[in-house]
Amino acid sequence: MKLYYKPGVCSLAPHIVLREAGLAFSLEKVDPAAGRTASGQDFLAINPNGYVPAFEVEPGFVLTEGPAIMQYIADQAPEAKLAPANGTAERYRLQSWLNFITSEIHKGFSPLLKPGTPAEAKTQFKELLARRFDYVAQHLARQDYLLDGGFSVADAYLFVTTGWSGFVGIELERWSALVAFRERIQTRPAVQAAMRAEGLIK
Structure with a gap:
């Protein structure tokens, strides 16, 4: 699982939730203005809306919109409540x-x-x-x-x-x-x- 984020903006909320849930994940920083990720990917190919957060659950399955992402994460670790x-x-x-x-x-x-x-x-x-x-x-x-x-x-x-x-x-x-x-x-x-x-x- 990978969270595409920009420091301090709304993507910080699912980032916190991932750590609260104790799930394994990776982070990739995004420059929304340039439309590129830290590794050089075209971010619009990941999220056509061009903003964070975007959450890659697995190749081909990307969730966008913070509330949906956070509920998905919570449901993967019900023991974290x-x-x-x-x-x-x-x-x-x-x-x-x-x-x-x-x-x-x-x-x-x-x-x-x-x-x-x-x-x-x-x-x-x-x-x-x-x-x-x-x-x-x-x-x-x-x-x-x-x-x-x-x-x-x-x-x-x-x-x-x-x-x-x-x-x-x-x-x-x-x-x-x-x-x-x-x-x-x-x-x-x-x-x-x-x-x-x-x-x-x-």
Whole structure:
């Protein structure tokens, strides 16, 4: 199994999940702007959309889109309890959180990271993200993780996406429960290992 990634972006979430799952895998860095991988492959031949993550399960079977990749990984290591069993109410709660994070938080950062977005528009997008953070923080004020059963793939995804806040001028200190959540997640050995492997920490 191989994860195609770019340091610090959304591909960090499945990278963390792979390490949490204890599965054997390899990494290949991608330059999406150039459309090439570190070994010189045409990345568009791997993922025609041109963005990471892409996850090669085996030759000819490549998954794209972080939430799908993370659920696949979790299902390969059920003993790690990174996702509730398929068909259960908790699995649907997990999918609800993954959809919320991908559509309301992950994509909410996109216009803020584009230099051409007008300042007035950026202010509006920051206000929208703040409302989403209000919702998440209220939930995390009641429990340590997004799901009742403990750490899941959704927590890895939330950790990664909220980590972009400083790059766009959003101070997380106003959401103490979210700050405490991030501190909890960052101390996990798998998270430390993934961040170290991507050169994000020493």
